[in-house]
Every structure is written in C-alpha cells, then in structure tokens.
Amino acid sequence: MIAEAVKLIQAGELVAFPTETVYGLGANAFNEEACLKIYQAKGRPSNNPLIVHVASLEQAEELAIFNKEAYLLSKLWPGPLTMVLPRRNSSRLAECVTAGLSTVAIRVPAHRVARDLIIQSGVPIAAPSANKSGYLSPTSHRHVKAGFKSESVFVIDSETTTKYGLESTIIDLSTSVPTILRFGFITPQIIEQIIDRQVEIATKSSAIKAPGMMYTHYAPKTPxxxxxxxxxxxxxxxxxxxxxxxxxxxxxxxxxxxxxxxxxxxxxxxxxxxxxxxxxxxxxxxxxxxxxxxxxxxxxxxxxxxxx
Known part of the structure; x- marks a missing residue:
C-alpha cells in the first residue's frame, strides 16, 4: 500500500496517511498544483498555511532557517511538535503551502507509515488534517473515507492507530518572542524548560501563520x-x-x-x-x-x- 501511495504522491495526487497525531491529507510540497488540490478537497481557506512533513532535521534545514531555540526543540523530533520558521528562499516549496508567507510550518512525524511515505517519495509532504475544513479531525482511516466520499483521495489503511489523537503543538520561532500558535501534547511548560525562556500564547486577533488558528474549527455536525x-x-x-x-x-x-x-x-x-x-x-x-x-x-x- 505504501508503494502505491508513493507513486501517487510523485504523480501529484492526494494521499491520506496516519501520523502519531491525526490522519493527514498529503501532497508533494514542491508541487503547486498538487497542493492546491488539498485546499480544494478540504474547502480550506487559501490564507491558511499547510504543515510540511519531513523525515529528518537535515531535510527540515533545507526548507527552513533554524535558530538556537529551534535546534533545542528539534530534540523533540520525531514527535508532535510543529515549528514555524523563516522559509529558505532556495526551498522550492509551493507558494500555496506557506499561503504566501515568508515562514513555513514544519515537523518530523514519528509514525512509521508517515516516515516511510516521506522517505520513499523523496519529497517533503504538505499535509493538514484529513478532514473537511472546520470539521472534526480524523483519527482513523474510516473517518477519512467518510469525509471524502466524493473526492479522489487515496487512503492508507493503517493497522497502527494515531497515538495522541490531537494535532501537533505549534510554536512560532520566526519572531523575537517564541509564541504558541496551537496547543497540543507538547505543553508550554515543556517548551519553556527546553529553551529556558518564557513563551507567549497567540490571541484571537493574531495573524494566521499556521494551521489551527482559525477561530471556528474542530466542530462536529451536532452542536x-x-x-x-x-x-x-x-x-x-x-x-x-x-x-x-x-x-x-x-x-x-x-x-x-x-x-x-x-x-x-x-x-x-x-x-x-x-x-x-x-x-x-x-x-x-x-x-x-x-x-x-x-x-x-x-x-x-x-x-x-x-x-x-
């Protein structure tokens, strides 16, 4: 199943795959047309950036500029932490992946299937959660299939379930003050201990620099x-x-x-x-x-x- 998924990623198609957080809806992060399919399939606003999934710190360094705090927090990779960092001009990332911003949201997933998909595809994979925009995030292949019945999405049926069940923590390290953009399993206290400084928490009025910042989000159909x-x-x-x-x-x-x-x-x-x-x-x-x-x-x- 991984082999088929790899071919589809390389061909510019969409693949839903498990991570240790939730299922992601992935495409080749270098392919603008492929990544635009993510926005179309999800009904996602174009100003909402995507997270780029890579297999290693070295691959991440090719796409983003790391500072001292970023290197310290990279000890938590692979894992449920996304860092927002300045995007390298040489990165070749599709413009829609960063929503036209000078920053990129990036992480190294810990799930074996996700890592195998990235490594074998030979490209970073842009992937938000594999759900319709605003709806509940998916923690199983059944959730994904129910949400994308009418779309051309290849779904990897993984026997290994998501471990955390919530999206990754997102920390913005592109400005002078580290700022939590989205809460997750990596708490502010853990981050502060590692970087030895206080972090701020994004507010409702903060500029959208990463997924999960839209104020209406994660909702079931039932109120x-x-x-x-x-x-x-x-x-x-x-x-x-x-x-x-x-x-x-x-x-x-x-x-x-x-x-x-x-x-x-x-x-x-x-x-x-x-x-x-x-x-x-x-x-x-x-x-x-x-x-x-x-x-x-x-x-x-x-x-x-x-x-x-």
Missing part, C-alpha cells in the same frame, strides 16, 4: 455544549472523570481523569457521538468540564473553537 454539569433534553453526554452526563450512548473520555487519555480519545469519541446523535435525532452533545491545565489546555482549545 456541542461545554462545561456541562447535567444533561438537558435532547442531549448526549461526553464525560470526564466522575461526571454524571449519563444517557444511552454516552461516553467517558477518561473515567480516571487522565488528561492524556482524554486528549487521545477526544476526536474519536466526538466522531462516535456525532454519528449517534444524528441517527437518534439528538440536538446536542454535552461535554463535562475539563481542567484547563497541561494537556487540558489543548482539549479546551479544540472544544472552545468547536462551539463557534
């Missing part, structure tokens, strides 16, 4: 209600820890209150509840409060964006 203490009529519950949003079909992100487990389950469970709600004519998904700390920052970020 959600966050910080719910009890269920209202027509709702199905998504619990955390010992919350009591109990109804037929309800789920618990982590009965033990483990934020890492909750984050890994978030999109998968929302997909399941979204399907259940629509089949059973329920009006809303009620979600229990999630502590806004550590990985909970990433969970709440996704949920808040899904309510708009």
């Amino acid at each position: 959600i209600r966050i910080n719910a203490i009890s269920l209202e009529e027509g709702e199905i519950g998504l619990n955390f820890g010992g919350s009591k949003l109990n109804s037929k079909g309800s789920l618990n992100l982590s009965p033990t209150g483990d934020l890492a487990i909750a984050a890994a389950n978030l999109f998968s469970y929302l997909h399941t509840l979204d399907d259940y709600a629509r089949v059973n004519s329920l009006q809303r998904i009620a979600i229990a409060p999630i502590p806004n700390e550590s990985i909970g920052l990433a969970i709440n970020d996704r949920l808040i964006r899904a309510t708009f």
Whole structure:
C-alpha cells in the first residue's frame, strides 16, 4: 500500500496517511498544483498555511532557517511538535503551502507509515488534517473515507492507530518572542524548560501563520455544549472523570481523569457521538468540564473553537 501511495504522491495526487497525531491529507510540497488540490478537497481557506512533513532535521534545514531555540526543540523530533520558521528562499516549496508567507510550518512525524511515505517519495509532504475544513479531525482511516466520499483521495489503511489523537503543538520561532500558535501534547511548560525562556500564547486577533488558528474549527455536525454539569433534553453526554452526563450512548473520555487519555480519545469519541446523535435525532452533545491545565489546555482549545 505504501508503494502505491508513493507513486501517487510523485504523480501529484492526494494521499491520506496516519501520523502519531491525526490522519493527514498529503501532497508533494514542491508541487503547486498538487497542493492546491488539498485546499480544494478540504474547502480550506487559501490564507491558511499547510504543515510540511519531513523525515529528518537535515531535510527540515533545507526548507527552513533554524535558530538556537529551534535546534533545542528539534530534540523533540520525531514527535508532535510543529515549528514555524523563516522559509529558505532556495526551498522550492509551493507558494500555496506557506499561503504566501515568508515562514513555513514544519515537523518530523514519528509514525512509521508517515516516515516511510516521506522517505520513499523523496519529497517533503504538505499535509493538514484529513478532514473537511472546520470539521472534526480524523483519527482513523474510516473517518477519512467518510469525509471524502466524493473526492479522489487515496487512503492508507493503517493497522497502527494515531497515538495522541490531537494535532501537533505549534510554536512560532520566526519572531523575537517564541509564541504558541496551537496547543497540543507538547505543553508550554515543556517548551519553556527546553529553551529556558518564557513563551507567549497567540490571541484571537493574531495573524494566521499556521494551521489551527482559525477561530471556528474542530466542530462536529451536532452542536456541542461545554462545561456541562447535567444533561438537558435532547442531549448526549461526553464525560470526564466522575461526571454524571449519563444517557444511552454516552461516553467517558477518561473515567480516571487522565488528561492524556482524554486528549487521545477526544476526536474519536466526538466522531462516535456525532454519528449517534444524528441517527437518534439528538440536538446536542454535552461535554463535562475539563481542567484547563497541561494537556487540558489543548482539549479546551479544540472544544472552545468547536462551539463557534
């Protein structure tokens, strides 16, 4: 299956593949026409840059200019961290990949299938999450196939599932102050410890320099209600820890209150509840409060964006 996917990437086609975060919708990052197909298939705004996936730090250095902090944080690669860095003029990246910006969002994925695809294709792969723009991110090949029934997308059916279930943390290192553009499993505290300086957090009014910054994002088709203490009529519950949003079909992100487990389950469970709600004519998904700390920052970020 990898061999077929490689041929399609080299031919300028779209391939959906697993990473350790979520499934990505990939194309040859050097091919403008191929990368424009990503925007078209997703219905993605043209001012929303793509993340470029590479196989190594050395390959990343061919595309971006690294500073001291970037080299320090590269110790977290392969892994769920994306860095926004100045783009090298010699990079040959398709213009639409960076949305015309002078920076590039780049990471080295840890998933074996993703790395094999990049290495065997011989090119960096631009890949946002493999979902329709604004909808829930996919954590399995089934989610991707359901979302792209009408599009020409080759989907790699991986037996190895996504590990984290949330998109990568994004840190902007292209300016004087390191800034978190998107929360993820790599928390601000981890980054601050490694680079030995404080980071800022992007605001709603910050310029879009990387994926995940659109304020309306990550939403199921069924409306959600966050910080719910009890269920209202027509709702199905998504619990955390010992919350009591109990109804037929309800789920618990982590009965033990483990934020890492909750984050890994978030999109998968929302997909399941979204399907259940629509089949059973329920009006809303009620979600229990999630502590806004550590990985909970990433969970709440996704949920808040899904309510708009």
